[in-house]
Amino acid sequence: MAKIAVLGYGVVGSGTVEVFYKNKESLEKKAGQEMDIKYILDIRDFSDSPYKDKFVKDFNIILNDPEVTVVAEVIGGLKPSYDFVKSSLEAGKSVVTSNKELVAAKGAELLAIAKAKNVNFFFEASVGGGIPIIKPLHACLSANEIDEIAGILNGTTNFILTKMIRDGMDFEKALKIAQELGYAERNPSADVDGHDACRKICILASLAxxxxxxxxxxxxxxxxxxxxxxxxxxDSADCKIKLIGCAKREGEGKISIGVFPAVIKDESQLAGVNDVFNAILVRGDATGDVVFYGKGAGKLPTASAVVADIVSAVKHSGTSKSLTWADSTQDFIKDFSDFACANYIRLSSKNVDVSKAVIKALFGDVTYLSRKNQPDNELAFVSGVMTEKDTLNAIEKVSDSAELLGRIRVLDY
Known part of the structure; x- marks a missing residue:
């Protein structure tokens, strides 16, 4: 019988235990042997839990128990997760995790340890919650050279933008609703400042x-x-604003990568992704575009991916099936100043005619946009494709005749 330890009993941890025992019989058939959760690590007391006899507060109990062959880390963050995961792998235990911060920061190191110890380090749940994307990239699409990955990778920001687009709410009100519904943390910075999406695109790009x-x-x-x-x-231009994480293969062995709000056309495969849903577009040289869609977070969707990795780890015990990528200096990442795209730009003009002449000189031919109740001194337009460096230079020069109110990159997906 395979014995498993779950590190953390928060939202994802409790969901992992719930899904495991709910589907235990079918999971054991897929794993090829009986399984049980021997330990649940948490510093809190759960005296009313039906699993109260499984709780421990000392990680060393798990680490030093040879019966435990698979560890599921669902604590989150780097500390103490990194130490727990590294120690488990070095002790010859396979590890599965939903911890995107850990994988994005320490993935190469942990994968190397897993390979050296002939165990597995799986992290399907770290990107996209219950959306299968890590294994498809590694296995189903392995015949392809991946040219590009782009997606809506954060459900919280997508929910907020959906509220702004559909209901005409401003950012602060939409954020408050997201917090009330449990989609956003009290401190929402990781989501609304793009850090969560950044970690996810890092994992996908590393793998691809x-x-x-x-x-x-x-x-x-x-x-x-x-x-x-x-x-x-x-909206007047039949476009939507989405927070996009994107990574693209460029020439000379380099890639471009970034996370930022983007204007995309309504007919785009990503424009119709609303609320807390995620979508990830993978562009392969043989398959063309493939889109993975579903709920990108939540207790049970994420737990589903964690438990699936547990089954894989048990099934492949004694054989390293871990994904892999090389640690590296970052010189293969193209300088973002060379990133090229069109731009939506909104200005408050001191003199509209003068500003339009300056815009023409700096940006060339542009497409002007309009909206209801547009102030007479406000200009909004979409430029042609320009590098980041040239765009910023042009914006700086136009500031002599107008104040910048907004700038959003325009992408074609």
Whole structure:
């Protein structure tokens, strides 16, 4: 019988235990042997839990128990998760995790340890919650050179933007509702500032392109500067604003990567992804575009992926089936100043005619947008494709005749 330890009994941890015991019989058939959860690690007391006899507060009990062959880490964060996971792998135990921060920061190191110890390190739940994306990238799409990955990777920000677009709410009100519904934390920075999406695109890019991409190497922006005025202008052009994480294979062995709000056309496969749903577009050289869609977070969707990895770890005990990528310096990441795209720009002009002449000189031919109740001194337009460096230079120069109110990149997916 395979014995499992679950580290953490919060939302995902309790969901993992729930899904495991609810479907235990069918899971054992898939794993090829009987399984049971021997320990649940948490510093809190759960005296009313039906699993109260399984709770321990000392990780060393788990680490030093040779019967435990699989550890499921669902604590989150780097401390103490990193130490627990590393120690478990070094002790010859397979590890599964939902911890995107851990995988994004330490994935290459932990995968190398797993390979050396002939155990497994699985992390399907770290990206997309219950959406299967890690294993399909590694297995089903392995015949492809992955040219590009782009997606809506954070359910909280997608919910907020959906409220702004559908219901005409401003950012602060939409955020408050997200917090009331439990979609956003009291401190929402990880979501609304783009850090969560950044960690996820780092994991996907590392897997797709074979080299570890560290979050600090990725240009990251959130949605806090998006206004209802921006939403209205984009709606007039049959477009939506989404927080997009994207990574693309470029020439000379380099990739471009970033996380930022983007204007995308209504007919895009990503534009219709609303509320807390996620969608990930993978562009392969043989398959073309493949889209993975579903709830990207939540107790049971994430727990589903954790439990599936537990089954895989048990089934492949004694054989390393872990994914892999190489640790690396970050010189294969193209400087973001060279990133090229069109731009939506909104200005408050001191003199509209003068500003339009300056815009023409700096941006070339542009498409002007309009909205209801548009102030006479407000200009909004979409530029042609320009590099980040050239766009910022043009914005700086146009500031002599107008004040910048908003700038959002325009992507074609």
């Amino acid at each position: 392109f074979g080299k570890h991409v560290y979050p600090e190497s990725v240009h990251t922006e959130g949605i806090t500067k998006i206004t209802l005025e921006d939403v209205e202008y984009c």
